[in-house]
Amino acid sequence: MDVRTTNPQGQNTIKRLLDTYRIRQSVLVGADLCFILISFLSSMMLTGSKASYDMSNIVIPVGIYMVLHISIFTFAGCYRSLWRYAGVEEALSIVLASLIYAIPCMLLHKIAGYKYTPLFYIVNTIFIIASTGGFRLAYRTGRKLGKMNHFKYDVSNVLLVGAGTAGHVVINEIKDNPQMKKRVVGILDDDKNKTGRKIHNIKILGTTDDVAKIVEEKHVDEIIIAMANITKEGKKKIIEKCQKTKCKLKTLPGIYEIIDGKVDIKKIRDVDIEDLLGREPIKTNLKEVSDYVQGRVVLVTGGGGSIGSELCRQIATFKPKHLIIVDNYENNAYSIQQELIRKYGKALNLSTIIASVREEIRIEAIFKEYNPEVVFHAAAHKHVPLMEKSPSEAIKNNIFGTMKVAMLADKYKVRRFVLISTDKAVNPTNIMGATKRAAEMIIQTFNEKSKTEYVAVRFGNVLGSNGSVIPLFKKQIEEGGPVTITHPDIIRYFMTIPEAVGLVIQAGAMAKGGEVFILDMGEPVKILDLANNLIKLSGFEPGEDISIKFTGLRPGEKLYEELLMSEEGITSTENKKIFIGKPIDINTENFKKSLDVLKKIIDKEDIELIDSVMRQLVDTYIRPEEANKKEVI
CATH class of the missing domain: 3.40.50.720 (NAD(P)-binding Rossmann-like Domain)
Known part of the structure; x- marks a missing residue:
């Protein structure tokens, strides 16, 4: 079916555009013909040419000029340019086109018996360049002035x-x-x-x-x-x-x-x-990363979250054999899936699966079907106050979800398993941090007996992630305030999401098995300073235009986070931004017993016993008030 017959409105639009284009082209051609005649006559008078001024004697030489001018200008694209946007390139095209046909004009004039001095051709060419170029420049300037006059208010x-x-x-x-x-x-x-x-x-x-x-x-x-x-x-x-x-x-x-x-x-x-933040972007060693990701089957749990989705973006650039996104929230999974499809199309072998890491049978079916070689485990509950209210959910997801995925990685002979951890796992003061520390301990115990290389990567807050303070502060500023901060002395480490994920992937490349990699987050940032800066960046004055309100520390929150436990010690790596914490010895038997007890408590939803068992499981789990007594650095 002919589209033109079914869309008369579109056909009319195209016709109007073509008509406008033809009119503009005709105006330029007509103006150029006038300028050629005027330039020709002016040049004759200025150079004192002996040729007769009788119009009958200049029709042919002027006609030669006109034919060559229109031909060369058309070939050079001088009638196709949008002169409202004209610049140096368009001006040069006029100059070059005018110079190109000056010599052929001279030769044709001689052949036809018309003799003009060399000075005539020089002056005439200058006049043609000035008049044709000047006309276009005047059009551009006039259009700009007209638009400026139209938009002259509220500038x-x-x-x-x-x-x-x-x-x-x-x-x-x-x-x-x-x-x-x-x-x-x-x-x-x-x-x-x-x-x-x-x-x-x-x-x-x-x-x-x-x-x-x-x-x-x-x-x-x-x-x-x-x-x-x-x-x-x-x-x-x-x-x-x-x-x-x-x-x-x-x-x-x-x-x-x-x-x-x-x-x-x-x-x-x-x-x-x-x-x-005042520091250069952290760069990733692409060679190291490509060696263990390129051409591999890579699975990312929690692949729709802030960290998980960025992992998928960066992994996709290294051309994996197959990238598998697993997430239990379909909106997030769909969003990153469509983004990667738009960017890579069929060049990326991509599977997006809705599943929870808590469902062992479902996750095993995925491992059995796809046989992943590298697993990035980013699925976790991470909101501190929410998990304080729902501790059993944090345990089911962060501890037993991790255990199930780690166990399947061993069973299906995954080459490398990378756990995304957090600075809140260090001397945790909340259930979320304690569950992430337990997850680190789980992968350490698996690493001791498995051929799979299990590692954890620990870092602090990432700017712009779901639930981070920056989006919250921006929303509060947009609403006119107040900006809420829990405590005037609270400090945190910050890194951008791409930086953190790039280092996570590179840390995975360095893994030998059993390490806890620690990312250098730079200098800690005082949240109060962060709020003040963001208010100023938005064009307001803190305390005057936008107030700051202190709401008190939330349940389980401490004034500052640590990246390293005192027992761990630290070892540097080739990348100055990645360090290795010395693994703390774990009594595997006691650890397993505590996990068994915890599992029974969770199955019965016996919430009152959770705290005491978690403190036995993670002996560095301390009360917030104990941590906040320490001197803030």
Whole structure:
């Protein structure tokens, strides 16, 4: 069936577009013909040509000019360009096309018996370039002025930080898109030699040390940091200076975040709290990772969660033989499945399965069908306050779910099993942390008797993950506050999700079996400072525009987290961000007995006995008040 007969509206739209295109082309061709005639006559008068000014004597030479001009300009694409977006390339195409046909014109004129001086052709070519190019430039300028006049109200004054390539692109885009309702009123750059100079007629007013003064003088509403090559530490310092103003902050991503290093105005985003971590992105040793993931059957439990989904993204880049996503929440599993299908299509052998790690028969059926070679176990309950209210659920999922998957990994001869653990497993003060410590102990006991290499990777909070403080703070700020913090002295370690997952995968590559890998999370961050910074980044003043409210420590919460128990000790690895904690000796027999007792209690839902048995199982499980008595570092 012919589509054109079934969609008259679409047919009319296409016809209108074609008609508009033809009209514009005709206008340009007509204007060029007029300019050729005017240029020809002007050149004759200026150069004192001996040729007669009689129109009958110039029809043929002018006609030759016109035919060659239209032919060469058409071939060079001068009638196909959208002149509202014209730049240097379009201007060069006019210059080159005009120069190309000047010599053929001269030869054809001589053959036809018309003799003009060489100066005539030089002057005529200059006139043609100036008139045809000038007409197009005038059209572009007029259109821009018209749009600027249309969007002249409610324009935001922008101060640009960075007088390099990125700054040049941002200025151009803002000028070319008045609908953005932004006007660059000045530029700052820490290269003092640039002060006083101009980019696109916008003056470089000083360095970032002058930001407060310039903001006041120029009535700046918004600051855009356009420095793609800057280090994280350098960007942090600039952001801290700009934060002292009440301007809204935006930034271009770092050069590592921009595909092929290309600056793109569309990538300008609000300054995030990640920009204030002040350190470079942690890089993964791709060679090590590819050796044990590439061409392998890889299974990820909890593959739809924050960490699990990022694991799937990064694993997919290493071309596994088969990637199997297991999750008990269908929405999350579907979301990451569709994302990977859109990106890789049939190039990625992908299976997405809805299942719970608590169901041994179901999980075994998956192991039996797919025979995974590498397992990343990310399935877990992780919300501290919620698990305090439902301790049996944390135990069923985090302890016995881990035990079932670990047991099946041994049974089906999985090469490597990587447990995603947490800093809350160190001297835990809550049931969630205690269950994760028990999970570490489980994989340690399996490693002692199995050919499978079992390891755990322990890290702190990840920025932007489900349930983390950043999304909560942002939502509270959007609602006008207050921003709630449990305690003014509480501190946490932070890392971005891609960084944490990249290190998890690399730690798995280093595994020999039995290790607890510990990721270097950098310096701990005070949550109060985090909240203050986020409020300022949103353009508000803490305590004035947005209040901060302290709600008291939640059940099981401690003031600071640790990455290492005192008994463990630490060993460095080739990657400066990954360390190995020395395994603590476990009395396997007692551990198994405690697990058996715990299983009976859970089966009977005898909640009152859980706490005492868990403290026998995990002897480092302490009360929150004991941990919070320690001096905060």
